[in-house]
Amino acid sequence: MKALIKPKEYFDEKTLNREQIELFGSTWNFVCFKQDLLKENDFITAQIGGVPVVVQNLRGVIKAFKNVCSHRHSIIQTVEKGNRSLMCPYHGWAYDKKGIPKGIPKKPLFNFTKEELVCLKLKEYQLETCGALVFVKVSDDLLSLKEYLGELYTEVEEITGAFGELIDVNKITIKANWKILVENTLESYHVNLIHEETLKRLEPSGMEFNFINNHSTWRAPLKLREDDKKLLRVHKPFQERPYKIEGYEHLMLFPNTLISSTYGISFNLSTITPIDSESSIFTSYVFMTKILNPIEDKKPIQKVYEQSLIDFNRKVFDEDKEICQKVQIGVRYSNYDGELSDEEERVCEFQKAYKNYLK
Numbered sequence: 001m002k003a004l005i006k007p008k009e010y011f012d013e014k015t016l017n018r019e020q021i022e023l024f025g026s027t028w029n030f031v032c033f034k035q036d037l038l039k040e041n042d043f044i045t046a047q048i049g050g051v052p053v054v055v056q057n058l059r060g061v062i063k064a065f066k067n068v069c070s071h072r073h074s075i076i077q078t079v080e081k082g083n084r085s086l087m088c089p090y091h092g093w094a095y096d097k098k099g100i101p102k103g104i105p106k107k108p109l110f111n112f113t114k115e116e117l118v119c120l121k122l123k124e125y126q127l128e129t130c131g132a133l134v135f136v137k138v139s140d141d142l143l144s145l146k147e148y149l150g151e152l153y154t155e156v157e158e159i160t161g162a163f164g165e166l167i168d169v170n171k172i173t174i175k176a177n178w179k180i181l182v183e184n185t186l187e188s189y190h191v192n193l194i195h196e197e198t199l200k201r202l203e204p205s206g207m208e209f210n211f212i213n214n215h216s217t218w219r220a221p222l223k224l225r226e227d228d229k230k231l232l233r234v235h236k237p238f239q240e241r242p243y244k245i246e247g248y249e250h251l252m253l254f255p256n257t258l259i260s261s262t263y264g265i266s267f268n269l270s271t272i273t274p275i276d277s278e279s280s281i282f283t284s285y286v287f288m289t290k291i292l293n294p295i296e297d298k299k300p301i302q303k304v305y306e307q308s309l310i311d312f313n314r315k316v317f318d319e320d321k322e323i324c325q326k327v328q329i330g331v332r333y334s335n336y337d338g339e340l341s342d343e344e345e346r347v348c349e350f351q352k353a354y355k356n357y358l359k
Helices: 013-024 114-119 145-149 152-161 178-185 229-238 300-331 342-357
Strands: 029-033 042-048 051-058 061-066 081-083 101-103 124-130 133-137 163-174 208-212 215-220 248-253 257-262 266-276 279-289
Touching: 013 266, 013 342, 029 042, 029 051, 051 133, 124 145, 124 152, 145 152, 152 163, 152 215, 152 248, 152 257, 152 266, 163 300, 178 248, 178 266, 178 279, 178 300, 178 342, 208 342, 215 342, 229 300, 279 300
Parallel strands: none
Antiparallel strands: 029 133, 042 051, 042 081, 051 061, 061 124, 124 133, 163 279, 208 215, 215 248, 248 257, 257 266, 266 279
């Protein structure tokens, strides 16, 4: 199969500008976990389709607004996450849960009517949740998150509902276009060479791919079953858990969110966000499963197992970082469009979906 995304599209700044508007600005984007917004005034900020967005718990209601003050255009929440009222740091304009200015220093000097204040409300964006995840869409179309994810909605709900303790967050800058990084996660063809000391040893196999809307999944048996004698002792503390699978599974939520699990014991959620046309931020969250009947203290073997998972994941991502940066150099000089094998079918389907947005 011929690749559909041309080499130039991996480094062209004009292409990225189009992607921000026509792709990220049109799709549902994962922004955070529900647990990030449990307390009143908890907030996170994000760039979605090039738009600064704040997602905040306002009196128990989670809302998403454009993160720009209506007064004189300052960014309102200026850090990645935190807890403070929805108040502009420039002149102190504060906003209520509808995004309407509710506290204005020296308010009589403005002579605002109630109607004028309503007209100054912050631009609100669609926000929906699925399982443990929070998504935002900045376009005005009415496609719901459930419609967007299709049959995958229930699976995402079930998988993320099993997320237990967050044991690692790994945020790295990679000098590669975001699409190179996404495509790298969608095929196992490179595993034998790039991950010789890590993923290869698990021996994931097969091409059990499933395509739902623009998303995809891969389920793969592993060399060792969960109940293999070599694993039985280390897996014993996790037997009573809500989500069980045989082997490994990997989900891609178009365009840039990846979820994977091994046996339903450990989980990884990763996002890939463009910085510019030739660099990206890769963020990985590693969770252990919820345990239905937890004991008060972790056994030493659990702590060792969790640290081994952290080390394993970080090594895999470092291996991917190195090769993806080499690909980024190569796309500037390639004379070919690229070829895709049957094992790279998920890459092909990702590229088809991408081209449907960037026509």
